[in-house]
Amino acid sequence: MEAERDRLRAEQAATQRTIQASQQAEEIRQQMAIIQAEIQSMQPSTDHQTNATPPSQSNQHLAATPVGMHSMAIPPAAHQRGLDPRSPLSEGLQSTPWPPTYKPLLLPRFNGKTDPRQFIMSFEAAVASAGGNDNVLAKSFVIAAEGDALAWYSMLKPCTVYSWENLRDKIMANFKGFSSESLTSSDLFSNKHLKGEPPRDYFQRFLHLRAKAPDVPDEVAIEAAIKGLRIGPFASHLARKKPTTMAKLHEEFEKYCRSDNDLRRRIDEA
Incomplete structure (x- = not known):
């Protein structure tokens, strides 16, 4: 009980x-x-565009306005409420x-x-x-x-x-x-280019992770993007001539992705 x-x-x-x-x-x-x-x-009111409107006309306008449809403008006294x-x-x-x-x-x-x-x-x-x-x-x-x-x-x-x-x-x-937790360099290095995966998909996934890791320096992020690539001509090229900025890394991926898409299309058409 x-x-x-x-x-x-x-x-x-x-x-x-x-x-x-x-x-x-x-x-x-x-x-x-x-x-x-x-x-x-505080916004300009269309009801007060002119001061020449006779009081009687102003009263008539208010009287003709349906209840609940008046302008939201309120008298100055409302600004002085306790x-x-x-x-x-x-x-x-x-x-x-x-x-x-x-x-x-x-x-x-x-x-x-x-x-x-x-x-x-x-x-x-x-x-x-x-x-x-x-x-x-x-x-x-x-x-x-x-x-x-x-x-x-x-x-x-x-x-x-x-x-x-x-x-x-x-x-x-x-x-x-x-709050969304920021990612670290470890998250970037754990991102890997999968077998058979188009390089564009890998790089888009990398960019998505990079956006969530604002505290990781660009040079570290660039290193992670290169390390994550599968071994091949493109990874070797980037290792020899490493981009110095994220913008240049993006340009390199764009060029390679266009070539890769071209090759895949020719193989499909063959």
Whole structure:
């Protein structure tokens, strides 16, 4: 009986945590809506292209607009809303105004189940191209987050995020398990040209591995590409006249692959 009561208490506690996370996520979504409205309000409005419109006509226009179809522009008072004591953002970040030149497009989404480094790279590029800065990056993350990432963000302690660098470190630390590990020189040297395999397929596989090994020097990568080739005229040629750059290695493979494809085609036609 005691074990059953413990199980029920654990289930109730888990349910309570789930409800709390859902409520906080909903509050975050409401904040997102306000933030997006604030950003939208900074954009030029077609309703205010001229100041010559009589007040009566303006009122008529608003009255004729169906409910829910008004422009997202909001009154200036919305920019002065009070600080949210439950927000993970510090008071300094919350009170920092959005740059007037910030024109956000669609931001990349992050659900917490993909490589956080890839998300951060694309997120920073998207915000920078829209005219944002580090403060905007920190304030815009809530717009890009969804699913597990949004739930995690909503559970952060209030006022514990004081810069984008600080939030970026938290994202990397919490979702580190989804990061793609970089390959090493050993991975490159273990790649071998298979018997009967077209050299183009071997080199494409090598390039795919090379892209995942950014810390391996070019000269080591070139050596691995040559060592992986099956013994033959092309491998001997590269060993005698080793390319000094990846670009030259690519040129050598392209020339040889064209000749090899030519030979294979003639054999098939024979």
